[in-house]
Amino acid sequence: MFGSHGVNMLLRGLIICLLVALTAPATAEVRLLMIEQAGCDWCAQWDAEVGSVYAKTEEGKRAPLIRHDIFEPLPAHISLDRRAQYTPTFVLLEAGAEVGRIEGYPGEDFFYGLLQRLLERAGTTENEGEKP
Numbered sequence: 001m002f003g004s005h006g007v008n009m010l011l012r013g014l015i016i017c018l019l020v021a022l023t024a025p026a027t028a029e030v031r032l033l034m035i036e037q038a039g040c041d042w043c044a045q046w047d048a049e050v051g052s053v054y055a056k057t058e059e060g061k062r063a064p065l066i067r068h069d070i071f072e073p074l075p076a077h078i079s080l081d082r083r084a085q086y087t088p089t090f091v092l093l094e095a096g097a098e099v100g101r102i103e104g105y106p107g108e109d110f111f112y113g114l115l116q117r118l119l120e121r122a123g124t125t126e127n128e129g130e131k132p
Contacts, residue, residue: 029093029094030094031065032059032091032092033066033068033091034066034068034089035084036067036069036088040088043088043105045105049107050108057112059115059119062124063119063122070087079096079098089101090111092122094122101118102115
C-alpha cells in the first residue's frame with residue numbers, strides 16, 4: 001500500500017505533530033469566582049454597576065464569572081488560599097487554584113483596576129481591557 005518512502009513521510013509527519021502538541025503552551029482555565037450571600041448590599045451594588053455588563057468586557061471574556069454562596073462548600077476542583085470572610089469576595093482562579101483576590105467591592109473603577117492587576121499576575125491580559 002505505502003512504499004518505504006511513504007511510510008517514512010507518514011512517520012515524520014506524525015513525529016512533527018506530536019512534537020508540536022507536546023511543546024504547545026497549555027492554557028489554564030481562568031475564572032473569576034464571586035463569593036456572595038443573600039442580602040449583601042455590596043453584592044447588590046456590584047450587580048447593579050458591573051454584573052450586567054461584566055461578561056461583555058475584556059476582563060469578563062478572559063475570566064468568566066462563577067457565583068458561589070459563602071455558606072455552601074466549595075466544589076472539589078476549587079482551591080483557595082484561605083476561606084472567604086466577607087461578601088463579596090472575588091477570587092481569580094487559574095486551573096481551579098487561587099491567583100489572588102479582591103475582598104469587598106471598592107466601586108466600579110477600583111474593581112476593574114484591581115482585577116486588571118490580578119489578570120496580569122495570571123498572565124491573561126495584554127493591557128487591552130477597557131470597561132464599557
